Amino acid sequence: MVVFARPFTMNNAITELIERAKKVSYYKALWGNNTFETLQQYPLSSKQLFSPQTSAEVLARSTAILSCYFSAGTTGKPKVIPFSETELEERSQYRGTCYSIAGISNTSRVAILLPFGPWVAGPSAQHALLSIGCTVFPIGLLSSDEELDGLSKTLTKHKITTLISTPSLIQRLLFLQETQGASRINVEKIITSGEYVPEKLREDVARIWSAELFSSYATSESFIGIECGLHNGFHYDPEHVLIETIDPTSGKETSETGIIVITAPHSYAIPIIRYPLDDLGVLTTAPCSCGSSLPRILLKGRVHGRIELAGGVSFSTYQIAEALAQQHVPYTKCDITVLEKTPGRDALEIVVHVIGETDSERIHTVLENSSLDFKDVILHELVSLTVVVINDTSENQGAKAPIRIHDKRHATR
Amino acid sequence: MTKDMLPANLSSTIDSLKKSRLYGDLYDAVLLDGASLTDVPFLTADRLHAADWRTITKKAHEPLCVYFTSGTTAEPKAVYFSKSDIESTADYIRWFCEIERIHGAERVIVLLDQSFWGSGYFTMLGHMRAGNLAVPIDADLSKESIAEIVQLIKPTVISSTPSVLLNLTPELQHEALKLIETTGELLEEEDRKRIETLFKAPVYDAYGLTEGVVGIECKMHDGYHFKNEILYLEILHPETEESVPEGDWGELVLTVQEERVMPIIRYKTGDICKLSRMPCACGITFPRIWIKDRKEKFITLYESSELPESGLRTIIENVCGKGVTYSYDVVTNNAIATLHLYLDTLCPNTALLAENIKSFNYDMLYLAKRGKLKIQIHEKNA
Numbered sequence: 145m146v147v148f149a150r151p152f153t154m155n156n157a158i159t160e161l162i163e164r165a166k167k168v169s170y171y172k173a174l175w176g177n178n179t180f181e182t183l184q185q186y187p188l189s190s191k192q193l194f195s196p197q198t199s200a201e202v203l204a205r206s207t208a209i210l211s212c213y214f215s216a217g218t219t220g221k222p223k224v225i226p227f228s229e230t231e232l233e234e235r236s237q238y239r240g241t242c243y244s245i246a247g248i249s250n251t252s253r254v255a256i257l258l259p260f261g262p263w264v265a266g267p268s269a270q271h272a273l274l275s276i277g278c279t280v281f282p283i284g285l286l287s288s289d290e291e292l293d294g295l296s297k298t299l300t301k302h303k304i305t306t307l308i309s310t311p312s313l314i315q316r317l318l319f320l321q322e323t324q325g326a327s328r329i330n331v332e333k334i335i336t337s338g339e340y341v342p343e344k345l346r347e348d349v350a351r352i353w354s355a356e357l358f359s360s361y362a363t364s365e366s367f368i369g370i371e372c373g374l375h376n377g378f379h380y381d382p383e384h385v386l387i388e389t390i391d392p393t394s395g396k397e398t399s400e401t402g403i404i405v406i407t408a409p410h411s412y413a414i415p416i417i418r419y420p421l422d423d424l425g426v427l428t429t430a431p432c433s434c435g436s437s438l439p440r441i442l443l444k445g446r447v448h449g450r451i452e453l454a455g456g457v458s459f460s461t462y463q464i465a466e467a468l469a470q471q472h473v474p475y476t477k478c479d480i481t482v483l484e485k486t487p488g489r490d491a492l493e494i495v496v497h498v499i500g501e502t503d504s505e506r507i508h509t510v511l512e513n514s515s516l517d518f519k520d521v522i523l524h525e526l527v528s529l530t531v532v533v534i535n536d537t538s539e540n541q542g543a544k545a546p547i548r549i550h551d552k553r554h555a556t557r
Numbered sequence: 558m559t560k561d562m563l564p565a566n567l568s569s570t571i572d573s574l575k576k577s578r579l580y581g582d583l584y585d586a587v588l589l590d591g592a593s594l595t596d597v598p599f600l601t602a603d604r605l606h607a608a609d610w611r612t613i614t615k616k617a618h619e620p621l622c623v624y625f626t627s628g629t630t631a632e633p634k635a636v637y638f639s640k641s642d643i644e645s646t647a648d649y650i651r652w653f654c655e656i657e658r659i660h661g662a663e664r665v666i667v668l669l670d671q672s673f674w675g676s677g678y679f680t681m682l683g684h685m686r687a688g689n690l691a692v693p694i695d696a697d698l699s700k701e702s703i704a705e706i707v708q709l710i711k712p713t714v715i716s717s718t719p720s721v722l723l724n725l726t727p728e729l730q731h732e733a734l735k736l737i738e739t740t741g742e743l744l745e746e747e748d749r750k751r752i753e754t755l756f757k758a759p760v761y762d763a764y765g766l767t768e769g770v771v772g773i774e775c776k777m778h779d780g781y782h783f784k785n786e787i788l789y790l791e792i793l794h795p796e797t798e799e800s801v802p803e804g805d806w807g808e809l810v811l812t813v814q815e816e817r818v819m820p821i822i823r824y825k826t827g828d829i830c831k832l833s834r835m836p837c838a839c840g841i842t843f844p845r846i847w848i849k850d851r852k853e854k855f856i857t858l859y860e861s862s863e864l865p866e867s868g869l870r871t872i873i874e875n876v877c878g879k880g881v882t883y884s885y886d887v888v889t890n891n892a893i894a895t896l897h898l899y900l901d902t903l904c905p906n907t908a909l910l911a912e913n914i915k916s917f918n919y920d921m922l923y924l925a926k927r928g929k930l931k932i933q934i935h936e937k938n939a
Contacts, residue, residue: 250617267693291926298633
């Protein structure tokens, strides 16, 4: 059953969204004085939408902004994500509705093991769960094994039924329980976000906890969707998020795998219109056996050499390139290898071939500070970083410097 | 509320508590007909935190939010909040903003724990209700990240604990600041002056507990105003438990007159306070309370984490034997608190002593596991 018509109907919500966007300098520059008949005719926006300049402009202009959260930017500077009260409420309700798809209800007792201030993940989940009447335990993203073990006892005492967390932290809890004798948590459901979910993790959750894992799909800009019990794609509601898939070569919409582009009709502080994510996916409106009429998005990979690390942090080759460029580190190539250090903990080795400079400590600092949340997960020992600097004396120093990511974790997941 | 009257809502609450047994048999002997407040037994921290949460009546579709406090054991204690509890607490903190005259269009960085302990969450909500822009930050974010956020937001107000403010001063200083809100720790006058000098902004201290937010300083900075239609405060002699004259010091006993999912009625706070209804020079007519100390002395380490002195004494006795004399000192530097313990004798097992201190209660565990607590034991004749 087709749920939405293409092209997207310029209904009141989208019309009002575009009117709001016209007040933002970024969109003024992007659109000029043009007005288009359909949403798809508007040009794609970009990461610059959440630049510090846009955020500063929005914060200065509007007294309706109640709160800000942050996310890693790709330019080394954090993304500021402002919220109005209306936005907070509507976003919470949508996310809460999505949790209901995974069977979360007002009888659920849910512990949130996601990052909180200044990150949006934890508070967003909290508001969503409160909106559907759950009993909510905001915990935070714990990093030490002793805290996790202690917390397991507390959560078991309070009869937690559901955990919301990152796959790496769930993996860590399972590892501690199975191999280190840590206290068992008795839960029925796990909802993950922020990272790729290996199939083995689902199996381990079922085997060790007799629980079911539901993956959700969210970015800091918008919550998008969630799996149903069939775990075959993320159901989403086009009333709350419009999704297109764009062929990266032609720039046109495709019914095959393409770059995921979102429009959030209920975004107020910074209107989100045709905003490309770093994910590849394919849409389907084929009926789902769960009975939901909501369409699904199936993820097929990442663009721009981007991966997720333990702690739900996105990490990209672009951020490395930007960090090295801003600090004037001349390099000829850069290889990033990601390994699983221990279950739920990642080890990152970055080998940088540089011209002239051999101050590896400075380069380590530059890379560690390439984004705010990357630094955070290093600080909390969820990710360890090793930087190897090699002085490049080769003759191809003028060649374009590639940065490659070698993710070797999947072999162990 | 007068001594001779137990309001209908509290009477009804106690009646519900008798049936639910949330606090066990605490109210079994209370005869509600003709009862006054002084007929109601005290609620202690141990009894509150031993509450059987399974007896909390949760209305369908009404959410509950659970925060924790530390205590005297390694297990944190849960405090349950209903949606209306959250709303009323947030509204009370909004009133704080009115007293501080920062209601509307301020940029507030709330540098308090945003999840487990609850203080940050309620402070955020209160500022948002006051029409301020509230930005949450956990204090265990990297210093560079905190500095970056401060530069982006350009805050006019920072809300945090005194120890965090003094440890992260370079990262938090900003020319736009016009007010510092402190909470979570006893504010020494010396620390107030230091903070005001370093940040070039007045300090407004707030006083409260996870179990109940109490009051806020006005511009006179002489006591904490509280809303007496919401809170009924008694000051009792710590030993006789009799009321003391107005203006005398005694233990604060707190009653929240609003309906709560975990009712707070005659809750012994352990804080030594005095109360006055004398007019304040600021013009606000709400009475004031002052806090001098805790009934039991606590050692403040960092970020509101505390170790009871009696607990330290017990640990030392258990490891080193009775009769050991000691002194201690806390030095906080670079967001790490070091507890220096000076023993007048050799300790048979310093590693065990340090480990027991670090795991004494959840506050200690919380700090230690984040690498923010060190113990240095200095033995005489070592």
